[in-house]
Amino acid sequence: MATVSIPTILRTHTGGEKSVEAKGSTVAEVIDDLDSRHNGLRDRLVSNGSLHRFVNVYVDDEDVRFAGGLEAPVRESSTVTILPAVAGGKR
């Protein structure tokens, strides 16, 4: 099982847990597994088949945007970190 680090804003879905376990060999599978136990998480991360622009997902310190996106590989020993972007602007 991979370890998934959950940011503050999504802990309402995990009963306050900062870190949960999930199985899957890709980011997409890990998110599906998370969503099966923590209903609603998928919609907070994915829309129209890709990750939200302002949610960052890292597998073992690498931003998956540069490693295959939702298809990025996840190993049993991996740590998946979800962090909301810190961003804004007047546009």
Added chain:
Amino acid sequence: MQRIAGGPYAGGMLVIRADLVEEIVAHARRDHPDEACGVVAGPEGSDRPERFVPMLNAARSPTFYEFDSGDLLRLYREMDDRGEVPVVIYHSHTATEAFPSRTDIGLAQEPFAHYVLVSTRDPDSHEFRSFRIVDGVVTEEDVDVVESYMFAHTGADDVPDRA
């Protein structure tokens, strides 16, 4: 219901040391006309901003800011290791008032942070304001600038000192 210091029941005020305000304003001036951004980290549950961490604006833009994704990961790892949270998340507006824009509100994803805005549109004076942004709802809060947290009171008798 659990009461969380720094959460939505904390009393609608940012108490912050004067030297941290100066650092934030100096960073905003330095990066003008681009938007400057960063955090002031503090112990989890304390609602006390202590450690000034200026960040690079990866967008390098006068109208947008975003932490670099690698920097963001390192920042949160470091805060986790130290038992800290981002008590303050600050950025500057360089041509408009120090009030959250629609984009700021839409992208705000730290419900327990004080979102500080500094306007540098006037070269001789600055605006420094603080907001909570939760689920798209903006609430301005008072800013109490203190020399030291040792003697800082929250102003309400039913809330203990933060020393």
